[in-house]
Amino acid sequence: MVLKFLRAGGKADSAQPAPAGIDLAAGRRAFIQSVGLGMAGSALVGSAAFSPAAAQTVTDTDILNFALNLEYLEAEFYLRAATGRGLTDAEVTGTGTLGAVTGGRQVNFATTAIRNYAVEIASEERIHVQFLRSALGTARVARPAINLTTSFTAAAQAAGLITSGQTFDAFADETNFLLAAYIFEDVGVSAYLGAAPLVTNKTILAAAGGILAAEAYHAGTIRTVLYSRGLYTPALKISDARDSLDGATDIDQGIGTASIANISLTNPANGQAYARTTTQVLNIVYLNTGAKPGGFFPSGLNGTIR
Numbered sequence: 001m002v003l004k005f006l007r008a009g010g011k012a013d014s015a016q017p018a019p020a021g022i023d024l025a026a027g028r029r030a031f032i033q034s035v036g037l038g039m040a041g042s043a044l045v046g047s048a049a050f051s052p053a054a055a056q057t058v059t060d061t062d063i064l065n066f067a068l069n070l071e072y073l074e075a076e077f078y079l080r081a082a083t084g085r086g087l088t089d090a091e092v093t094g095t096g097t098l099g100a101v102t103g104g105r106q107v108n109f110a111t112t113a114i115r116n117y118a119v120e121i122a123s124e125e126r127i128h129v130q131f132l133r134s135a136l137g138t139a140r141v142a143r144p145a146i147n148l149t150t151s152f153t154a155a156a157q158a159a160g161l162i163t164s165g166q167t168f169d170a171f172a173d174e175t176n177f178l179l180a181a182y183i184f185e186d187v188g189v190s191a192y193l194g195a196a197p198l199v200t201n202k203t204i205l206a207a208a209g210g211i212l213a214a215e216a217y218h219a220g221t222i223r224t225v226l227y228s229r230g231l232y233t234p235a236l237k238i239s240d241a242r243d244s245l246d247g248a249t250d251i252d253q254g255i256g257t258a259s260i261a262n263i264s265l266t267n268p269a270n271g272q273a274y275a276r277t278t279t280q281v282l283n284i285v286y287l288n289t290g291a292k293p294g295g296f297f298p299s300g301l302n303g304t305i306r
Contacts, residue, residue, distance in 0.1 A: 065141045065303035066278065068132045072143040073285065073296055074184055075129045078122035080104030080148070081170075081177050082115070091129060092143035094136075096302030099145025107177045114174050114225060121181075121218050128211065141302035151296045152180055154287050159241035161234055178226055182238055185219035186252065186265050187284055190276040216273075223263050227255045245289055246280035278305060 076086045084106030092098065109115035133140045148170065156168035161179075170180035189212065226235050236254030243252040251274040256262035266273055279291055287295030293306070300306045 059304075061136065061139045062304040064132060064136050065139070066301065066305040068129065068136065068141060069144055069297070069301040069303065069306075070281070070285065071125065071128045071132055073146055074188070075122070075125040076101050076104065076143075076146055077148060077170075077180070077184070078118060078125050081107045082118040082122040087126065087129065087143070091126075091133070094133075094140040094142035094302070096141045097144065097299070098142040099299060101143075101146045101148060103147065103149030103171075105171050107171050107174060109174045109177075111174060114178070117221055117225070118177070121221075124214055124218070128214075144297055144302045145299045147296055147298050151287065151298075152183075154295065155183055155238075155241065158244075158287065159234075159237040161237055175229065175231070178222060178229075179231065179234055179238065181222045182226060182235060183242070183284075185215070185222050186239075187242070187276065187281060188215040189219050189265070190251065190274045219265070220263060223255050223265070227261055227263060230258065231255070232257055242284055245283040245287070246276060247283075251276070282306075 072087070072092065079086050080101075081104070086101055086104065107115075107118070109118065152170040153162070153166075153168045156162045157164065157166075162168055168176065168180075170176050223235075232255060239252045239254045243250055246252070253262055253265050264273075282291040282301075283289050285296045286292060286300075293300030
């Protein structure tokens, strides 16, 4: 069955030239550690996936390709929902195994504003893919296999939105689309903030800040629309599911309640956003706590960090 959510209450949970303006020669490592983390990447420092010794063997290209894998996922999701078509063949080639995208279709949006939001975000995610591919040149990885069907059902079951035997179709209507988008957006913001302390070159920091701002706008838009529709309970359940995957610490929150909004996902102690490590990000997109291929990437990512 296709699940369509009703309004519900709930309580809040506590080798090519770089694009113009980016001087990779002046701070390439800083650039890749920040801008290269894209939609759901994160700082390697503090990541359970890498010991200090292992981290020394991870190159700038490895980190940037990690980001590209994740940007492929977000771009394919939004493009298919907004336009019915994904990335072109020329935008997905590279090293590693080129995988197909399973599922995804144009959403029959009932609200013009939400359709316009989807079109805008899709365009910007495509630009992120193009930007990262240009920075990597011939070292860029191909798009891995991406699952946009059973992955969302598994995520919805893990969150307790549906039960065994039910199906969550992310493209069935605009409400399901918004909830599916909510799975991704907050992760990207936390990833960029985690990388920011590593940036030393001011030019690179400005570029990273620009992409971080774009991701934050996306996340804020999705959270605001969900809140305006009273979808507090399903949003909280998705937040709790992400928290269960990314470790013991509580670094995720729902969108609030009917009486208290929580649009900005911030630490109440300092008003700042949270950060995630590569392991935490992999757990979320693989939908398991062991960072093993599955979920949205059934064959894993391409590249070294996978």
